[in-house]
Ligand code: HEM
């Protein structure tokens with residue numbers, strides 16, 4: 315039994331459902347007691363809340379992505395569309411969070427930045443699991459968690475699992491489109507970089523929409539997700555530039571230069587290339 319499930323059961327048994335309150339159901343004592351500032355600077359509260367809200371939304375994104383991968387692999391594309399549409403809407407929420415964070419000025423941030431030590435969003439394991447679920451497998455990220463076996467195990471599992479794009483490629487193949495067989499059983503720990511048979515298959519789908527309506531819809535849902543993820547990355551990079559300029563990051567990277575470089579990575583390359591082919 316998963317931890318979440320056992321906790322829910324315990325709640326029902328001990329509280330008798332009718333007596334359970336709003337705060338108990340949502341564990342608000344715990345949730346609202348977790349904004350612990352390291353400085354007494356007013357704006358540190360904003361910094362903490364934005365991160366916590368983003369991590370909560372990431373939790374839901376992962377929940378939806380994992381289930382949609384299972385649905386695609388099981389041939390139930392309609393359920394996957396519903397969940398992927400939800401992922402896109404969540405992404406718009408976390409993109410808008412940058413508008414709130416942009417109210418933090420460099421002069422304000424610098425007053426509590428030192429307190430953050432070497433902590434950095436670089437260490438967000440949920441963000442990495444999202445990247446893994448979308449097929450961007452960066453092995454150096456696993457190293458960060460070597461000293462935490464529980465998290466390392468979870469990340470390793472996500473690292474080895476087929477991504478949503480692997481599931482989509484399998485769906486292309488199952489629909490009778492000619493896909494390089496080596497791709498279907500490939501080493502999923504490798505970041506996917508593109509394949510001619512996949513590009514030809516997507517081109518076929520886009521040219522024969524009425525025949526491949528489901529695959530066409532799947533493609534467009536994936537484009538939505540990559541589009542929004544790139545917009546999130548871009549807003550992060552620009553917000554960082556306006557707050558810390560070109561200072562090096564607390565995580566040890568070059569900062570803005572590094573965040574710009576990450577923007578080069580494409581998750582579903584053929585879905586972008588196909589647009590040129592049509
Ligand atoms: C004042 C606000 C912020 C600044 C100055 C900032 C700065 C940075 C910098 C410089 C990096 C590069 C790694 C490093 O050397 O530290 C980074 C990475 C990252 N940050 Fe932020 N960040 C901010 C807010 C946020 C927020 C609100 C989130 C949301 C969870 C976030 C998530 C991440 C993630 C996931 C990475 C890793 C990106 C990657 O490796 O592709 N950051 N951040």
Ligand SMILES: N[C@@H](CC(=O)c1ccccc1NC=O)C(=O)O
Pocket residue numbers: 365427430433434435436558562563564565
């Ligand atoms: N990397 C940031 C620090 C930072 O943003 C941060 C620090 C602790 C917890 C989350 C953070 N957010 C995202 O990177 C910096 O260099 O200022």
